[in-house]
Amino acid sequence: MAEVTRLHVARRLERCTVLGPGVRAVIWVQGCPLSCRGCVAAETLPFEGGTPLAVPELTDWLCRLPDIEGVTLSGGEPFAQAGALAELLDAVRARRPEFSAMAYSGYRHEALRDGSPERRALLERLDLLVDGPYVAARHAALRWRGSANQRLIALGDRYAHVPAEPDTSAGVEVSVEPDGSLSWAGVPPTPGFREGLEEQLAARGFVLRAEARREA
Ligand code: SF4
Numbered sequence: 430m431a432e433v434t435r436l437h438v439a440r441r442l443e444r445c446t447v448l449g450p451g452v453r454a455v456i457w458v459q460g461c462p463l464s465c466r467g468c469v470a471a472e473t474l475p476f477e478g479g480t481p482l483a484v485p486e487l488t489d490w491l492c493r494l495p496d497i498e499g500v501t502l503s504g505g506e507p508f509a510q511a512g513a514l515a516e517l518l519d520a521v522r523a524r525r526p527e528f529s530a531m532a533y534s535g536y537r538h539e540a541l542r543d544g545s546p547e548r549r550a551l552l553e554r555l556d557l558l559v560d561g562p563y564v565a566a567r568h569a570a571l572r573w574r575g576s577a578n579q580r581l582i583a584l585g586d587r588y589a590h591v592p593a594e595p596d597t598s599a600g601v602e603v604s605v606e607p608d609g610s611l612s613w614a615g616v617p618p619t620p621g622f623r624e625g626l627e628e629q630l631a632a633r634g635f636v637l638r639a640e641a642r643r644e645a
Contacts, residue, residue, distance in 0.1 A: 447615035467565035499529030512547035570618035
C-alpha cells in the first residue's frame, strides 16, 4: 500500500482576511531552517513538534470550508515541506479547480526557482508569493509583509493586479478558538506587537495560544 504523505503543521485557521486576498484558510507549517532576528513565530521554527497530518485529511479539511477563495501557506518555512504542499494543492484543485494558493518563504524567489524539483513544483502551483526573510531593521507596515525587503510577487494571472494595489498594512485579526482561548493572525504593523498584545491580554486574564503567527 502506498505511504501517505504527511505535513508537519503548527496551526490551521479556517478563515482569515489579513494574510492574502479575500477570505482564506491558513496553514502554518512547523519548522524553518532560518533564524531571523525578531521572527514573530519562534515556536514554529523547530522541526520537531507540530502535528503530523496526512495530506488527504488536509485536503478534505480545505475542500469542506465554505466561502474561501484559497489557502495561504505560512510557517515556519513552507518550502521546507514543498513536496507535500505541492501534493496537497494538486489534491485540492482536483476537487476545487479555482482554489488559489499563496505562500510565504524566507528564501528569495530566484533561489526557489533554481531550487530542488520539490521547491519548483510548489512554486509552479502558487498564485502569489511573499519572499525573503523578515529583517527587523527594515520593519515596515506593508500589505501582508513585515519588512521592506520582502516582495509580493504575482505568479500567473490570477492575482496579477494585486502588487499594484495600495501597499498598506492589512493589520491583524484576533479570533476566539473553540476552547475559548484567543489567537491572532496577520503581519503586525509595529515591531514588538506580539509582546505588547500578550501583556495586555494577560493583564485582563486572557490566555493567548502560543502558536504560530508569522512576520515573514
Ligand atoms: S521570519 Fe520567516 S523565514 Fe525568518 S525565521 Fe521566522 S519563519 Fe523563518
